[in-house]
Amino acid sequence: MADRKLQIAIYWGAACGGCDVAVLDTDEFVLEVAELADIRFWPIAVDGKYADVERMTDGELDLALFNGAVRNSENQHIAELLRRKAKVMVALGSCAHLGGIPGLANETSRDEIFHRAYLQNPSLEEGNVAMPVAEKQVAMGTLQIPHFHRAVQRLSDVVDVDYFVPGCPPAPAQIKAVLLAVVKSELPAPGSVVGASDRALCDECQRVKEEKKVERFRRPWQVIQDPKKCLLEQGIICAGSVTRAGCGVRCPDSGMPCRGCYGPPPNVKDQGAKLISAVGSVVASRDADEIDRVLNEIPDIMGYAYRFGLPASTLQRSRRSF
Ligand code: SF4
Ligand code: SF4
Ligand code: SF4
Numbered sequence: 001m002a003d004r005k006l007q008i009a010i011y012w013g014a015a016c017g018g019c020d021v022a023v024l025d026t027d028e029f030v031l032e033v034a035e036l037a038d039i040r041f042w043p044i045a046v047d048g049k050y051a052d053v054e055r056m057t058d059g060e061l062d063l064a065l066f067n068g069a070v071r072n073s074e075n076q077h078i079a080e081l082l083r084r085k086a087k088v089m090v091a092l093g094s095c096a097h098l099g100g101i102p103g104l105a106n107e108t109s110r111d112e113i114f115h116r117a118y119l120q121n122p123s124l125e126e127g128n129v130a131m132p133v134a135e136k137q138v139a140m141g142t143l144q145i146p147h148f149h150r151a152v153q154r155l156s157d158v159v160d161v162d163y164f165v166p167g168c169p170p171a172p173a174q175i176k177a178v179l180l181a182v183v184k185s186e187l188p189a190p191g192s193v194v195g196a197s198d199r200a201l202c203d204e205c206q207r208v209k210e211e212k213k214v215e216r217f218r219r220p221w222q223v224i225q226d227p228k229k230c231l232l233e234q235g236i237i238c239a240g241s242v243t244r245a246g247c248g249v250r251c252p253d254s255g256m257p258c259r260g261c262y263g264p265p266p267n268v269k270d271q272g273a274k275l276i277s278a279v280g281s282v283v284a285s286r287d288a289d290e291i292d293r294v295l296n297e298i299p300d301i302m303g304y305a306y307r308f309g310l311p312a313s314t315l316q317r318s319r320r321s322f
Contacts, residue, residue, distance in 0.1 A: 006037035006062045006183060009053065009082055012044065013075035014102040014152060015068025019093040020044040022169035023065070026176050036183055037062075053081055061086040063182050067169075069095040069102045069311070070153040073134075074146035083159040088187065090178060090194075094168040094261045096155040097193075099311025101168070103152045106310050107302060110150050152311050164193045168261035168308060171195070171247055193263075196246030200265050204245045205252050209233060213284035217298055220256060231257045232282055237304055242274040259307045270314045272305030 012020060020042075024030055033039070040061060041048040064086035070076050083089050094100040105113060118124070118131050134147045155161055165174055174195030181187045181194070188194065197204070212233040220236050231238040231252060238257035244265045251258045264271040276295065283291045295301060306313055 007060060008033075008037045008039050009041035009061050009064045009086065010039065010044075011041065011064065011066050011068075011078055011082060013066065013068030013079065013096065013155070014071035015093075015095055016101070017044065018169040019067035019095070022093070022167075022172055023175055025172040026179075027172070029172075029176050029179075033179055037179075050078065050081070053078075053085060056085045058084050059087050063088045063090065063179075065090050065092045065175075065178075066096050066155050067092040069099050070149070070155060070158050071102060071105075072146040072148050076149075076153075076158050079155060079159050088162050088182060089155075089159065090163045090165060091155040091161045092165045092175070093170055094166060094263065094308040096161075097164045097166050098263050098309035099152050099154050100308050103154075103309065103311040104303060104306070106151045106316055110148060114148075151316075154311050157311070162190045163187065166193060166196050166244060166262040167247060171250075174246070193244065196244045196262055198266050199245045200268075201240035201243045201245045201247075201249060201252075201258050201262070205230075205240055205249050207231065207252055212282075214282055215284055216294055217279070225255060227255065232278070237275075237279055237298070239271070239275050239304075239307075241278050242268050242271050259304075261308050263309055263312070271309050272302070272313055272315075275305050276301065 010020065010023060026033075039046055040056075041053050061082070064082040066079060066082060066089065068075065070079060091097045095102055099106070114131055119128065132145060132148075134145060136143045163178065165178055167174065177195050202209070207230045208228055209230045210233060214233065214235040216235060217237055218235050223234055223236055225231065225234050225236065232240070236257050238252060239260035240252060240258045242264055243258050243260045244262040246262055260271055260275070264274070268274050279298075280291050280295060283294045285291060285294070298304065302310075310316055
């Protein structure tokens with residue numbers, strides 16, 4: 001146990017707030033954390049300012065938990081700042097780990113996003129032509145807003161990350177495990193994925209696989225499912241074979257397919273490509289055109305394949321430009 005209080009920062013980049021809520025979901029443990037640690041910066045809960053962090057000496061923080069992806073220059077600035085100030089930098093949750101749901105924006109371009117949000121959005125006044133600019137001169141001086149990057153990045157694309165805690169959001173028990181490991185100085189080797197297994201989710205799922213083939217795929221609500229049998233073999237796309245175990249099989253145990261939020265296990269290089277291959281392998285027909293036809297019927301197959309990790313995909317990384 002540390003003989004002084006740990007110094008901690010928690011930050012959200014391009015995030016939904018769910019990871020911050022997961023920290024609060026550790027229930028009374030969060031109070032124990034308050035006993036063990038000074039939370040020096042946590043925008044969602046503590047009124048710290050960026051300048052407070054800038055004034056810290058390098059390495060003054062023991063731990064920075066960064067959730068959310070890196071979408072703009074502000075996210076990047078704080079990621080770099082916290083990296084300098086913290087001895088241990090943790091990517092918390094799917095967005096920081098792999099790009100997450102915000103990473104799906106990389107299917108399109110910055111210009112298309114701005115066009116849709118500022119020119120075609122039905123909640124805007126008709127005829128609006130105002131678009132945001134990073135810098136504007138006004139009578140009082142220069143107004144600045146963060147620069148919107150061309151693409152969403154993972155935290156590890158902009159700074160060195162010591163540990164990754166997967167999940168959307170991570171289970172509170174995982175967050176607790178990371179905090180306790182820091183308190184007890186029992187962290188694993190840098191670069192590790194913490195609080196998850198190296199096995200695939202299918203290895204822990206109790207649903208039975210019978211090598212059944214399917215004619216087509218449906219949404220979960222379109223199928224009266226057998227609760228004991230594999231969802232994929234019932235025509236419901238489940239990413240269990242290409243996803244790291246560790247969540248306790250949360251979704252399949254509740255009748256919902258795994259969407260892959262823990263990211264790929266170590267033996268899977270590209271989670272989306274592998275999922276498409278797994279889905280294709282359960283199609284009844286072995287005719288390539290028929291397999292293509294069945295796969296093409298799936299609405300938004302990219303959204304299924306890369307729900308949490310488009311910025312981490314091989315496809316994406318071969319055409320990166322920020
Ligand atoms: S990982 Fe999930 S819960 Fe966490 S910020 Fe991203 S979208 Fe929200
Ligand atoms: S594909 Fe899904 S439902 Fe089937 S065994 Fe794997 S995790 Fe379970
Ligand atoms: S079952 Fe899959 S999508 Fe659901 S929490 Fe676990 S890893 Fe995430």
